[in-house]
Amino acid sequence: MSSENTNVSKPLYRDINADDDDPEVMELESYCVNCEQNGKTRLFLTKIPFFKEVVVSSFTCDNCGLHNTGLQPGGKIQEKGVKYVCKINDAKDLNRQIVQTDNATVLIPKLEFEVPPNKGTLTTVEGVIQAAIDGLSHDQPVRKIQNPEVATQIDTFIEKLNALKELKEPFEIILDDPSGNSFMENPYPLHI
Structure with a gap:
C-alpha cells in the first residue's frame, strides 16, 4: 500500500x-x-x-x-537607508505604489509639505495626497467657526493639494527612509 x-x-x-x-x-x-x-x-x-x-x-x-x-x-532593517526622488508628470506617476514604513518621511517640496513617519502603509502617490486632504478636511467645519483665518489658510492649502492630484503642473515627491525598507514603484521597471 x-x-x-x-x-x-x-x-x-x-x-x-x-x-x-x-x-x-x-x-x-x-x-x-x-x-x-x-x-x-x-x-x-x-x-x-x-x-x-x-x-x-x-x-x-x-x-x-x-x-x-x-x-x-518582512525582513531585516537594511544596511543603508533609501531616498526616492520622483518627478510626477502624468496619471501613471500618480498611481505609483508606495510602501511607507513607520520610519519613512514623504515630502512634496513644491508645497513645503511633509508627511512625518507614521504607521506603515501601502498606498500610491495619489493616496498620499488624498490622505493629506482628508486629514486637513476632517475638522474644517468646526475650525471655520472657532478659527476662520486658519480654516481659510487650510482651504487654500487643500486647493493646492487638489491641483497636484489634477496634475495642473508637474511636481516632485520624495520618499526618505533611514531604515531602507520603504519603496516607490517604478511604473517602467524594465527601463532604467
Whole structure:
C-alpha cells in the first residue's frame, strides 16, 4: 500500500496577485486595547513586485468597532537607508505604489509639505495626497467657526493639494527612509 503526498508546499511570502483564489490570510484572536475584549487580527505575508517581502496586518473588533491596518517589512532593517526622488508628470506617476514604513518621511517640496513617519502603509502617490486632504478636511467645519483665518489658510492649502492630484503642473515627491525598507514603484521597471 503506497501513500502519495499530494500536498504542495507554498512559499511563506507569495506574490501579490489579484487572481489568487487562496491568498492564505492568517486569522488570530487578539486583545482589543480599546474595549479590552477580543478582536481579530488578519496577517497576510506577501511580496511586492520589484521590492521585497512585507507583512500586511488588519485588526477589527466587533465589540467596539475599532479597526486599524498596518504594514511592516518582512525582513531585516537594511544596511543603508533609501531616498526616492520622483518627478510626477502624468496619471501613471500618480498611481505609483508606495510602501511607507513607520520610519519613512514623504515630502512634496513644491508645497513645503511633509508627511512625518507614521504607521506603515501601502498606498500610491495619489493616496498620499488624498490622505493629506482628508486629514486637513476632517475638522474644517468646526475650525471655520472657532478659527476662520486658519480654516481659510487650510482651504487654500487643500486647493493646492487638489491641483497636484489634477496634475495642473508637474511636481516632485520624495520618499526618505533611514531604515531602507520603504519603496516607490517604478511604473517602467524594465527601463532604467
